[in-house]
Amino acid sequence: MSVIFSRQCEYALQAVLYLALKQNGEMTSIRELTKKLKIPYHFLAKILQSLAQKGLLSSLKGPTGGFSLGMPADEITLFHIVEAIDGVAFMHNCVLGFPDCSGENPCPVHERWGGLREELYSMLVSRNIGQMARELTKPEYKT
Amino acid sequence: MSVIFSRQCEYALQAVLYLALKQNGEMTSIRELTKKLKIPYHFLAKILQSLAQKGLLSSLKGPTGGFSLGMPADEITLFHIVEAIDGVAFMHNCVLGFPDCSGENPCPVHERWGGLREELYSMLVSRNIGQMARELTKPEYKT
DNA sequence: ACTTTACCAGACTTGTTAGTCTTAAATTAG
DNA sequence: CTAATTTAAGACTAACAAGTCTGGTAAAGT
Ligand code: FES
Ligand code: FES
Secondary structure, rough: OOOOHHHHHHHHHHHHHOOOOOOOOOEHHHHHHHHHHOHHHHHHHHHHHHHHOOEEEHHHHOOOOEEEOOOOHHEEEHHHHHHHOOOOHOOOOOOOOOOOOOOOOOOOOOOHHHHOOOOOOOOOOEEEHHHHHOOOHHHOOOO | OOOOOOOHHHHHHHHHHHHHOOOOOOOOOHHHHHHHHOOOHHHHHHHHHHHHHHHOEEEEOOOOOOEEEEEOOOOHHHEEEEEHHHOOOHOOOOOOOOOOOOOOOOOOHHHHHHHHHHHHHHHHHEHHHHHHHHOOOOHHHHO
């Protein structure tokens, strides 16, 4: 199912991109998010709580409450989210699963994967979620 | 823990590379493989059985029995193994987990990931396991 | 034939991730 | 103040992947 990131992480990325479209300080409820993004309600709730605890989101209770980004959208990258949910192990583990990934005793694809891993990292950090969200054409992100 | 492929798949790749070093027709026992590669015995047994059923390996019972490649080492690529164990979903799923991955409604990294995915595919098919195994310097693959 | 060695098949257990449910606490509107 | 709404917290269940165990079958050597 998932390619690299856990399901939790995928949901987190989708939700944060959604929040990045809102005006600064505008709150979005879990209900709206699950409705738009088709993510199980309570599961998403836990994910967002976790992101809030780490400061990536801020939350407010009560009517008119909800979640918003914890910092400006142009200071957040996809990597920040991945790091918070899945961690960075995928950046230094061997893609073939060998015990250690280093130039010492490289696996057959170590060099090649090293290049890909850098590009992957770049993909996650070279643009911020503000830019990304604005250019997004997916219908579930409109209005 | 694992980057892209399941643990089963990682073990399979490691084991097949080991078998690729052996002379044509020479049999290797699960015991030797688990000893060298530090893979749980019964778990590896199941994985190799599955590969044998799919024709990627051939097996022989009894003393002097074991597993060997089911076809010449220079006709097998890492992709063949991945395909047999994990399938090819990682080649067409959205890396951010969006429901469908296509140019129609691309996610923010669709184009970028498309390129990476092609390179990843190339990494898995451009060389055969015979070449790879011969160039391998990892100590556990020596004699 | 008998014994040993090794794969075969499938049930079983364990651990992790995904997903659900319930109760409490905070905030807003009337 | 009260009722409605929404997040917070944590226990709980379900599904899946990882790993183990047992009894069976085929081949080799004596
Ligand atoms: S050793 Fe395999 S990717 Fe580095
Ligand atoms: S839509 Fe995300 S990778 Fe294609």
